[in-house]
Amino acid sequence: MRFFRAVLAVLQPLSPGAAAWLTERLFFTAPRRRASAAGRAALAGARRFTLRVDGRRVVGWRWGDPDAPVVYLAHGWASRGSRLAAFSAPLLAAGYSVVAYDAPGHGASGWGMSSMPDFARTLTAIVAREGRGDVPRAVIAHSFGCSGTALAMSWGLEVERLVFLAPAADPPAWVVPFARAVGLRPDVLDRMRARSERRLRIRWTDVNVCDIARRFANPPPLLIVHDNQDETVAAHDGAAIAAAWPRAQLVRTAGLGHRGVTHDPEIIRQVVDFIVGTPLEPSRRTSEAQRLEYELFYREERVSSATRAY
Numbered sequence: 001m002r003f004f005r006a007v008l009a010v011l012q013p014l015s016p017g018a019a020a021w022l023t024e025r026l027f028f029t030a031p032r033r034r035a036s037a038a039g040r041a042a043l044a045g046a047r048r049f050t051l052r053v054d055g056r057r058v059v060g061w062r063w064g065d066p067d068a069p070v071v072y073l074a075h076g077w078a079s080r081g082s083r084l085a086a087f088s089a090p091l092l093a094a095g096y097s098v099v100a101y102d103a104p105g106h107g108a109s110g111w112g113m114s115s116m117p118d119f120a121r122t123l124t125a126i127v128a129r130e131g132r133g134d135v136p137r138a139v140i141a142h143s144f145g146c147s148g149t150a151l152a153m154s155w156g157l158e159v160e161r162l163v164f165l166a167p168a169a170d171p172p173a174w175v176v177p178f179a180r181a182v183g184l185r186p187d188v189l190d191r192m193r194a195r196s197e198r199r200l201r202i203r204w205t206d207v208n209v210c211d212i213a214r215r216f217a218n219p220p221p222l223l224i225v226h227d228n229q230d231e232t233v234a235a236h237d238g239a240a241i242a243a244a245w246p247r248a249q250l251v252r253t254a255g256l257g258h259r260g261v262t263h264d265p266e267i268i269r270q271v272v273d274f275i276v277g278t279p280l281e282p283s284r285r286t287s288e289a290q291r292l293e294y295e296l297f298y299r300e301e302r303v304s305s306a307t308r309a310y
Helices: 002-014 016-026 036-042 081-093 116-130 144-154 171-182 186-202 209-214 235-244 264-277 286-309
Strands: 047-053 056-063 070-074 098-102 139-141 161-165 222-227 248-253
Touching: 002 016, 002 171, 016 171, 016 186, 036 081, 047 171, 056 116, 070 081, 070 116, 070 144, 081 098, 081 139, 081 264, 098 116, 116 144, 116 161, 139 144, 144 161, 144 209, 161 264, 161 286, 171 186, 186 248, 209 235, 222 264, 235 248, 248 264
Parallel strands: 070 098, 070 139, 139 161, 161 222, 222 248
Antiparallel strands: 047 056, 056 098
């Protein structure tokens, strides 16, 4: 970031348009990370497939009986499908088929920029290819993958049950710390936002997950798991979505962090029980007190964020 901050310090006064072009690519390009040994081992037992989404190569994997109800695994930003592979064996044991994939710009899929609409279009295409016309039993999504899943549903994707692990409520808000880190001028940020909206054919103001949730007429049941010490996505994002989603249950954890919720054995058990249809214990459901706590906190937070925005 220090390097790009130095480049932009020179480029922004000379050519704001070129600076916007560069920062759009920086903001929408995810770092590539290798799969863990456990993830690679899990994928080795799956059937690999490829498809093209908007002309880009996407790689996916499927476990289990092709005629069984399907659960889809949607990873987060700068991650890959194997991040959620710990769910595959328990879901297979429960009688489901499991599909994971790497979103565009991630993992084994094609290189380049990625975005919430790219995540949404990819999930929709994967379901169309692997679902054979059936409504998915569930989607288990992590972090930014939750945002893409919500957007896909707003475009018509049907799902029987949803699980959001450490969900991000308002991905465009991430541009504020990014802009500060690279020393981005407000006028260049405006140019960058306009460029991306034209390219993606969607406005940044239309991708807030809470706003999307409020527009659903009859959303499926949603289980949200969010750790109080999440170092990447603040825990109040999960509470925000739970408050906006009519049929949401919120489970709070402590000490798992942002990635721990994707492989903790107790969380996996609860998620599989939820997908099967076993009701959560009353103590684990979202209480009215939690909703009120969120409404008070998040209203103040949104006002505060608006005053900090560029």
